[in-house]
Amino acid sequence: MADLGTFALLAALVVALYGIVTGVLGLRRGDAVLLRAAHRSVTAWAAFIALASGALFVALVSRDFSIRYVAETTNRSLPLIYTISAFWGGHAGSLLLWAFVLGAYAVAATHGLRRAPSLAPYVTLVLLSTAAFFTATLAFSSNPFSTFQVPPPDGRGLNPLLRNPWMAVHPPALYLGFVGMTVPFALALASLLSGRADQEWLALARRWVLTAWVFLTLGLLFGAKWSYVVLGWGGYWAWDPVENAALMPWLTSTAFLHSIQITQRTGLLAGWTTALMLVSFALSILGTFLTRSGVLSSVHAFANSTVGLYFLIFLGVSVLVSFGLLLWRGRRVPGGDPVESVLSREAAFLANNVLLVVAAAAVLFGTLFPIFAEAATGDRINVGPPYFNQVIVPIVLLLLALMAVGPLLSWRRADPAELTSTLTGPAAGGLLVAAAIAALGIRNVSVLLLAALCAFVAGTIVLEFARGVRLRRTHGEALPIALVRLVDRNRRRYGGYIVHFGILVMLVGITASSVFSTxxxxxxxxxxxxxxxxxxxxxxxxxxxxxxxxxxxxxxxxxxxxxxxxxxxxxxxxxxxxxxxxxxxxxxxxxxxxxxxxxxxxxxxxxxxxxxxxxxxxQWLWTGALVIVFGGLIAALPARRPQEKERPAYVEQTAVAAGSRIR
Amino acid sequence: MKASRKLALGLAVIIVAVGAVAYSGIRSAAVYYLTPTEFAGRADLRGAQVRLAGRVVPGSVRRIDGRVVGFRITDGATVLDVHYDGPLPDLFAENRDVLVEGRLGGASLNATRVMTTHPTEYKEGTPGR
Known part of the structure; x- marks a missing residue:
């Protein structure tokens, strides 16, 4: 198995490099035969990675202790389920999982790209470059198939803390999220490289990002659940660098999923939206780097690990290349008129974007600070939860305020009088809830603000659903049918509302459990x-x-x-x-x-x-997270009817707005 | 003022505010991570919040009514006394590696938190073949 695995990795590397060469030559010469060869080598690469993964799987299940990785992560008494999950219980295996997931995504993406022939060759190139990097790391630095001269009689066994169902599903979900950013990243780069710089890539990328985002959410949820039931400290989130690593791309891809709506509707902020995609990919790689390189335990541990260097180089190159391209080619990205009014959907989205990016930057700063401090002064320091809470809580409150108002604003310019009359009810509801909680004797200002804002947002969401349902009811639909059809016919919009609602439920759970735990x-x-x-x-x-x-x-x-x-x-x-x-x-x-x-x-x-x-x-936290995933899935479903597909600016409003106050 | 100006101004205010909070927060939330020996040699960290890694010295655990109120930790070279009266992690025991967090008071560390170190989620990279 070891020989087969190593062979498969080397063959995968050769195929990926071959694909890159043929792809570049094909683009230069405009040679369709070479381009087809590059395109096919994606599938061939994925097949070799699948072969390597299969070899590791068989080695684990057959407990082949001559392979170092198997001996280090399993032993004879380990139950089958954890023998399988040992695949991603160690360093080298989890990198192989990364590559395997990339293979599956890459094959799906290149087959789906027949509709976009101008982007396809560039997407292929970017995917193959990422593939080549991971394959090279696997083959030369972290080979899961390295062997012992003399196999030990039994393995060391999986780290007991990892023997838990949540830990069996956490890494795959997280990696499906991290790796999922690669395809839309490739689309963004392809758009820049091809020089077309139109919005075709956005339409293709949205569902990829949403898929990755749903998996990231699940990965974060499983990780938190694992921490809660296994580590025994009573909490689920410790602002640990490994946790932050997954949160940062989640924040920036959330920003992307909002800004893409401005860009698609109004053509504004095309460069910014592209930048968010590039950053989300870079943060996914950084996340893998942080958890994989040992840099977190100490700068010195990092200096001794070659895999860290590989990652740092790849991260540096991909950031330089992608942002260099954005600066160079991004000028050709058509702009659009600036924001017309502060009271508009565009402005709300923009504010949401800035807040999410600032949150990600603050988390990044707190996560990397110890690394730079150690490098600079030699002191090993830890940035504790107080820092993160202090920074994140105000941002969350501001985001909640935007979440209440933003979806009700019309594009371009909202009518303040109309807005006030719509928001009065929910705002009063929010104040009432805060007053009720204060009456219970709770005086914590953040808690009261959060409760008021959550109720406010919930009110506006209910209002939106009620308006839509009422309109459908006038056409004679029964209530449940009207509700289901409302969501089904406007999946993006109502999927988004469901996500927002899930965020509220989750925030209530997080606040209550962190403030009032005894x-x-x-x-x-x-x-x-x-x-x-x-x-x-x-x-x-x-x-x-x-x-x-x-x-x-x-x-x-x-x-x-x-x-x-x-x-x-x-x-x-x-x-x-x-x-x-x-x-x-x-x-x-x-x-x-x-x-x-x-x-x-x-x-x-x-x-x-x-x-x-x-x-x-x-329980509200777990339930809220599941509601978020559900809403994300609804929004990710392909549009049901042709007229619901991406349409130019201001068209959808007229369809939706018949019964809503949006003009 | 144009709308985009106003918006840019508002967002700049937010960014600066968060930046200020982050800058002040990182200083107060920074916890130095040391061994008892390193700590003994750092006069500048006497009043700072520190996190020390050491092993619980056998026989050093002091109890009142069965409740732990203090113990000593060592890194093999330096022994440090720890005052602590609070919830202990489940795996706390003599000879276990622990992390204690607190400030120095007199000759003892007044700990506000005691953690057991558990193996990190992932191992270091294994060397190549």
Whole structure:
């Protein structure tokens, strides 16, 4: 398997380089035969990468410990599911996953490009260049097929913390997001390279970006869930550089998904929209670089890893080339008239864009600051959550305000009087909600502002749905049918509203759980009771179990909330082959709060120490994220009817606006 | 004033404000990451928020009513006393590697947070063949 895998990687590299050469020559000479050869080598490259991936898969499943990667990430007692997920449980394998995902995307993209023959050769070139980089890194720096002279009898096994269903799905989802930025990036570069600089690429890129964005959202969700159920600290987001790495491209691609609407409707900001795409790709590469190079643990660790250097060079070259092209060719991108009024949809989108990009920049600054500080002064420092919270909270509040007003503004120039009359209801609702929360005794200004704004936005979203449904009802449609058809006929618009609604639900969960979480620690003998919030906990007993390669201690508790009782079983797992202890948290999750119990210690006489947290409304966070994904999928679906396809500026309004106040 | 001017001005104000918040925030949120030995040699960090990595010295854990109130950590060369009264991570034990965060008070570190170090999510790059 090792030879097959290495062969496949080298063959993939040769094919990618061959494709680049034929592509460049084909473009220079205008030779269709050479261009076809380049086009085909994308598929051939993907096939060789798939072969390499298959080889690693077989090696893992057959537990071929002569391969270093297999021996380092699996062992004989590892269950099959985690033997498979060990594919991306280590460094080299996850790079191979990156390449595999790129292969799948690249094949889909090049086949879908028959409609855009002028862009296709350039897209092929950019995809193949990225492919060549990853293949070279795999073949020469992080080969997953490197072997031992003498194979060990058993492997080291997967890091126990990674043996969790959420960690099995987190890296693939995240990579589907990161890698998904490559295709629209290639389209953006192709548009610049081809010198056509029209908006054809935008129409093609939107659904790619949306797909990548949905996967990034899922990747972030799975990662947060993993952190919450596995790490046992009671939180789900720590502003860890690895988390920030995935958040930054999410922020900039969110900005792109908004600015593309201005550019497509009005032709404005074409250069800016292109720049957002280039930045999103660069940040995806940076994200992979940050998690892969070791630069985060220390600048010195980075200096010793060749893979970091590969990434840094690739990142530098792609940023220089893409932004150089934008500056050089971007001038030909047709501009458009400047914003006509501050009170217009364009202005709101622009403000949203600036806020999202500033948020990404602030996160980037906080994430990279320790690296530069260490390089400059030798001091190793950590930038903690207070920095990020301090910067992000005001930005989130401003974005919420825009989210309420923006979608109701008409393009070019909104009528202030009309806007005021539309917004009065939702704004009053927001104030009412804030007053109600204040009446409960909560005086935290950020919380009150956030609650008011969330209710405000929710009000405007409900209003938008109500208007649309009412209009359809006048044509005699029943309520549920009118609702479904409303969304179905305007997928971009209402998909977007659903995403906005999901953001609200998620923000409510994040705020409640981070501001109002309580925790306590208690040492209990069997039969003892303790209280936290509305719960009373009784410690029943503890038991030990032995499994293969595993010793488990489980404490049984019963939680009463006055109405019903729930059994809870937090556990301690001792992994013999790694000499590593992990905790398995017990969680009783309801809409109101999460009761989160961690077993900390157990003495010989079965006196147990528990850490117990009561985290309000965590479920809202997960649910909100799923609503976001759902809305994103609706918006990503192909337009249903031909007249819903991308139309020139100001046409759609007349169709939608019959029943809405947008002129 | 033209609309685009007004908009640019408003956005510039936002950018400057966020920049100011970021600049002041990064200074107060910066936590120095050191070993006890390095910390002992840095007089300039006496009052700063620091995060020290060390191993819990066996037999050093002080308890009141079974509740941990302090312990000592070491990096093999320097031993440092830690005052701490708060929730401990689940894997806290003697001889475990921990991270303590806090400020120096007298000869002891007044810790506000204690974390166990867990293996990083991903390993370092494996050397080539």
């Amino acid at each position: 925790q306590t620690q208690a040492t209990l003998a069997q039969g003892d009771r303790m209280r936290i919030g509305r719960y009373e906990l009784r410690y029943e007993d503890a038991q030990g179990f032995r499994g293969p390669d595993l010793r488990m201690t489980a404490a049984r508790l019963t939680a009463f909330d006055g109405v019903s009782s729930t059994p809870l079983t937090p556990r301690h797992l001792y992994h013999e082959s790694q000499d590593e202890i992990t905790a398995e948290v017990a969680i009783r999750s309801t809409w109101r709060d999460d009761l989160y119990v961690v077993l900390i210690g157990l003495s010989a006489d079965r006196v147990a120490t528990f850490r117990v947290l009561l985290n309000p409304m965590v």
